[in-house]
Amino acid sequence: MLVVAVSSRALFNLEDGNTIYEQEGAAAFGAYMRKHENKPLRPGVAFHTVRKLLALNSHGMHDKVEVILLSSNTLDAGARVMKSVTHYRLDITRAFFTSGGDRFRIAKAANVTLFLSTNPAEVKKALGCGIASATVIPTSRLPAPETESAPLFIAFDGDSVLFDDSAERVNQLEGLDAFRASEMSNAKVPLGDGPFKSVLLALHEIQTSFEDRPDKPLRIALVTARELAVHERVLRTFRTWGVTVDEAAFCGGLPKGPILEAMNAHLFLDDGQHNVESARHFVPTCHVPHGIQADMAAAA
Known part of the structure; x- marks a missing residue:
């Protein structure tokens, strides 16, 4: 099985919230996410890739690909992310929120094959833990x-x-x-x-x-x-x-x-x-x- 872990910011567009996090801190970011909890996030740079990967399970062969949400957010802030997963009907059944803690101990325990993120520093950490990892690069070109x-x-x-x-x-x-x-x-x-x-x-x-x-x-x-x-x-x-x-x-x-x-x-x-x-x-x-x-x- 191919087990793909994806960060919240790669799966969904969290740039507005991330700006608040960087300028005002974690508490302000959490408050922002709670305020907009019922508003689905826009697709992020890895969204279409994740959806194509999950579609492999719909070809008469189940359990070929699993996608895990691997987030450094708190559970409270992650509620909006999980509701967005439901909104887009993504077949993601596992999620881990580490509140800034080490995500890659969890990834190793969950037998993650691939980690996708928008954060190059986190990608390097994952590679250092022996997990195939890559930085998803923003692009203006959507799939045809x-x-x-x-x-x-x-x-x-x-x-x-x-x-x-x-x-x-x-x-x-x-x-x-x-x-x-x-x-x-x-x-x-x-x-x-x-x-x-x-x-x-x-x-x-x-x-x-x-x-x-x-x-x-x-x-x-x-x-x-x-x-x-x-x-x-x-x-x-x-x-x-x-x-x-x-x-x-x-x-x-x-x-x-x-x-x-x-x-x-x-x-x-x-x-x-x-x-x-x-x-x-x-x-x-x-x-x-x-x-x-x-x-x-x-x-x-």
Whole structure:
């Protein structure tokens, strides 16, 4: 099962309340939420993704995906969030409110596979606890109407996301020529596990339950900046893991955004800020602050 934890601010638009929290404090935020308790919150940046994930359970196969609300709010302030879940008929049955306490002890105990948030610092904490996590990036582009009924399409970057950052480390520290030489000489050596391997394996398990159906409700893609010449190690890694992807794009430096749009991707996850910036103008995008690019950005 894929267990997805989502923060309140990612699932719903809490920016007005968050401004009150930052400027006036927790008590004023709680009072604001209680005052508007019966007014449904607007959908947030992860809302459409969550709804598509939950829809996988409606294809004759139940219990494939569980979504958990994982909030740092108090229970009192969270009442409006829970009423909004009911308003939008989201099939979310579990919620945890920690009043600013450590959410990720709860997440580990609940076997969370993936955590989605709008708070980069919290995402980094979750990654440090061994939970695949990503920052959902705000975008003005809503899913096209035709994609609402289309299969859920999730695209991943490779290095530092599905795979470890060993290859990307060579690329960043020694240059592209050294990267090519290293990947070719290690073509038969599988790449190490990245933070999102567990997510890929869970999605692959869901896919296998639909393998006899012509109208598969889930598609997975690899969209990597790698060029074709260094594809073999990627293929070797997937075969070692026993997984397949529906589409693979070896972009060779092309901007990823237009390619993801052409794929009708519902969600893209990448560790590189430049790729995130390209993609977010075309499809819903998440940043994975992991690996050498994240380290270099933090040190800058």
